[in-house]
Amino acid sequence: MQTLKIHTNKKLLPVSIALALGTLSANAYAIQITATADYTIGSTGPTNDTKSLDTATSTATNIDILAGATDDTFSGNSIFYHTYGSTDKTFGARVSGTGVYDISSSITYVDTIFNDTGTEQAYSFDFMVEQGGISVYGIPTATQFAYADYDIEIFFNGALVFSTFSALTLDASGTTFSGDELLGGAYTGGNSYSWSDYFGSAALGTLADGETATLEYSMTTKARGNIAAAVTAEPVTVCEGFGGGEAECWVETGAIVGGSTSRSGDPYNIYGHGAGTQFSLVSTATGTASVPEASSLFLMGIGLAGLGFGYRKKFKLS
Numbered sequence: 147m148q149t150l151k152i153h154t155n156k157k158l159l160p161v162s163i164a165l166a167l168g169t170l171s172a173n174a175y176a177i178q179i180t181a182t183a184d185y186t187i188g189s190t191g192p193t194n195d196t197k198s199l200d201t202a203t204s205t206a207t208n209i210d211i212l213a214g215a216t217d218d219t220f221s222g223n224s225i226f227y228h229t230y231g232s233t234d235k236t237f238g239a240r241v242s243g244t245g246v247y248d249i250s251s252s253i254t255y256v257d258t259i260f261n262d263t264g265t266e267q268a269y270s271f272d273f274m275v276e277q278g279g280i281s282v283y284g285i286p287t288a289t290q291f292a293y294a295d296y297d298i299e300i301f302f303n304g305a306l307v308f309s310t311f312s313a314l315t316l317d318a319s320g321t322t323f324s325g326d327e328l329l330g331g332a333y334t335g336g337n338s339y340s341w342s343d344y345f346g347s348a349a350l351g352t353l354a355d356g357e358t359a360t361l362e363y364s365m366t367t368k369a370r371g372n373i374a375a376a377v378t379a380e381p382v383t384v385c386e387g388f389g390g391g392e393a394e395c396w397v398e399t400g401a402i403v404g405g406s407t408s409r410s411g412d413p414y415n416i417y418g419h420g421a422g423t424q425f426s427l428v429s430t431a432t433g434t435a436s437v438p439e440a441s442s443l444f445l446m447g448i449g450l451a452g453l454g455f456g457y458r459k460k461f462k463l464s
Contacts, residue, residue, distance in 0.1 A: 284404020373404025
């Protein structure tokens with residue numbers, strides 16, 4: 147088993163070989179990372195915040211979008227987001243809101259895999275999703291609600307090889323869970339669903355020697371609601387779950403504004419949870435070494451012969 151090489155810098159073919167094959171190639175494989183947030187607060191919006199990074203045109207190694215905002219017409223309406231990504235494979239996405247709001251934020255990472263091992267390879271992608279969670283709170287009336295979800299997807303050459311999605315909805319009838327329970331196990335009730343570090347592996351497929359493929363990772367978090375206010379005489383304890391037994395709680399009294407939070411991140415173990423680095427692309431040889439086609443050998447022979455003739459001519463003139 148050998149670790150896959152990911153080319154993110156320019157790799158020039160030797161000029162003699164390029165001439166022999168009739169091409170001059172520069173296999174420059176760039177990483178693209180995009181962070182985006184879209185939101186409305188009350189009747190204000192929509193608003194978009196997007197940053198992108200492309201290593202083919204930029205020397206930057208990370209992007210980060212972070213902001214909070216309130217609605218001027220009612221201070222109880224608010225949103226917050228923090229979404230980031232870097233070329234050393236650290237990611238996170240968090241959104242939250244209170245009152246009347248609708249927000250989503252995502253981070254997308256795209257890289258190119260190049261098989262230059264000399265044989266066909268079968269690839270797998272080992273990854274980790276750091277502890278996170280979704281939560282909702284408030285005292286909704288018949289027409290009010292609070293909602294949060296997360297969605298994580300991995301694509302190989304455009305084909306979906308891994309996905310997980312979960313959501314919580316709070317309305318007048320209570321809290322409902324939907325989606326899968328892959329990250330945090332069985333939902334046991336309540337207004338939050340969280341998970342500790344999740345370790346996964348996705349079989350990507352095979353590449354022949356010299357073939358390339360695109361690996362794409364995307365993480366999206368969403369929150370929305372319209373619980374503007376509810377008057378209660380009893381204090382209400384509000385908690386946001388972070389997974390791993392961690393939580394942040396506070397007490398609200400009086401006019402309670404509802405809200406929700408979704409947070410996820412770090413498939414590449416930036417915070418060091420677990421043992422060692424949890425991100426890797428692994429390849430296993432499945433075929434024999436590739437043999438150049440006769441036409442390629444012929445062209446290469448002509449090119450090398452031409453180079454040899456030029457060298458001889460230069461030597462005689464010296």
